Amino acid sequence: MAERTTSKKHDEFVRERMEDKAATELAGIGEKGGEQLAALGFATAKQVLGQFLVMGEDPDVFGDWLQQNVSKLNSKHRGDLIFCLQEWIKRNL
Amino acid sequence: MAERTTSKKHDEFVRERMEDKAATELAGIGEKGGEQLAALGFATAKQVLGQFLVMGEDPDVFGDWLQQNVSKLNSKHRGDLIFCLQEWIKRNL
Numbered sequence: 001m002a003e004r005t006t007s008k009k010h011d012e013f014v015r016e017r018m019e020d021k022a023a024t025e026l027a028g029i030g031e032k033g034g035e036q037l038a039a040l041g042f043a044t045a046k047q048v049l050g051q052f053l054v055m056g057e058d059p060d061v062f063g064d065w066l067q068q069n070v071s072k073l074n075s076k077h078r079g080d081l082i083f084c085l086q087e088w089i090k091r092n093l
Numbered sequence: 094m095a096e097r098t099t100s101k102k103h104d105e106f107v108r109e110r111m112e113d114k115a116a117t118e119l120a121g122i123g124e125k126g127g128e129q130l131a132a133l134g135f136a137t138a139k140q141v142l143g144q145f146l147v148m149g150e151d152p153d154v155f156g157d158w159l160q161q162n163v164s165k166l167n168s169k170h171r172g173d174l175i176f177c178l179q180e181w182i183k184r185n186l
Contacts, residue, residue: 092185
């Protein structure tokens, strides 16, 4: 599999602890997506991680949930977010 | 605040990564509670952590959810589980 290209935002996020970072510090989540997520009760990166974990880290299930609930994230945003969470988990959890 | 007494199970859990540990490796979760949690879709420690994170790490909200859904956990079990998750988060997340 070809290595996925990652953003500076991704690289910075995955090498640190999450602690109290906002959801918008995750790769793929900008201001508008962050507002929608916060309105759903997911203001922090830890809460977004929690939702991914509850869904068994299944990218399809989580991606569908995002698509249905966070319209400001397009398919590239969703992919960037999922990959960021997966890499953080691989390194830390 | 007096320091809380912790079990060997707690101490072992909080000092390691979660990776693919079963929910029953968390302090407070025995065989019966683990079976109930698995039936609800929370078979792994990571999924239980996810539910706690989604609930904003609020011990009251999470404790109420446990009380309503996982009858095999008594109040001591719930307290042990919450403290185990809190300490793991403080050290790792």
